[in-house]
Amino acid sequence: MNLRGGEGRQIAFPARDSIPSEILTEFPPTEEAYQTICYAFSITLFDTHKEYLPTSYATRTAKAGIIGWVRQMCDMSHPLRSPVSSAAFFHKVSRKYTKACI
Secondary structure, eight states, X not given: OOOOOSTTOTTOSSOOOHHHXXXXXXXXXXXXXXXXXXXXXXXXXXXXXXXXXXXXXXXXXXXXHHHHHHHHHHOTTSGGGSHHHHHHHHHXXXXXXXXXXX
């Protein structure tokens, strides 16, 4: 997840993820309010993430599932690493985050 600023960073690697950047880099007036934003974002991030993990993650073979997922994420040519897949993932996060904050 890349939270760097958007100005002049179009060639940054990895590409900036606009949804988490917008959620996490707009600071409310209090630390407590920012903590609430971070908690809500983390919950929705991991809730969405579990949809992408293989079913083996919830069983005794969880280690194999996690290792497989890490290999996919480290392979920059893997379809899940594409900008389209990343945008779709963060769009799901955004929908859940918005729903959680209502």
